[in-house]
Amino acid sequence: AQSVSQHNHHVILSEAASLELGCNYSYGGTVNLFWYVQYPGQHLQLLLKYFSGDPLVKGIKGFEAEFIKSKFSFNLRKPSVQWSDTAEYFCAVSNPNTDKLIFGTGTRLQVFP
């Protein structure tokens, strides 16, 4: 069965600091990988996705993620965070043959000015 682990449950940063959120998945076959973001009081929005090709994918608002197949990882990065990045971030994985998403438990990011 697929599963997703997000090791950072709560991250606190100052503005302009660099961000890296860890995501590891367990599944032996081909996967599609996603990062979703949930701003306070809002619904989930897609931040970026990886289906195939270049393992370094760029998303909205300056976020990027790198798929490392050998490590079963899909870490999210941003060189310089802003206060407006305060949100909860969810990593998710799916089998390309289905539309079922399996989510990690989420990482709460707080950015202070």
Add this chain to the structure above:
Amino acid sequence: NAGVTQTPKFQVLKTGQSMTLQCAQDMNHEYMSWYRQDPGMGLRLIHYSVGAGITDQGEVPNGYNVSRSTTEDFPLRLLSAAPSQTSVYFCASSSKGKNIQYFGAGTRLSVL
């Protein structure tokens, strides 16, 4: 663009009461799903549907029923609410094979 619409936004129930959470999408998506979000547990899949007339269970289906009589609608029914069902519920839809899900704004449910 309405996207995925969930009603109601908030609901308070007493233990044992029944209710239906509504979800509708106007994107002609084949795939629809219901998740519940609880602190520290992320989103967990309750039920999903790959098309009208077809539904299946997710990770946490107990206490919930669904049906899919049309492509647009995917209601979630709580037959006898329990305090353990206090949660935020999200509906999502995607086009088959596209693998990108679009989420509704959520329903915050409290069961007393």
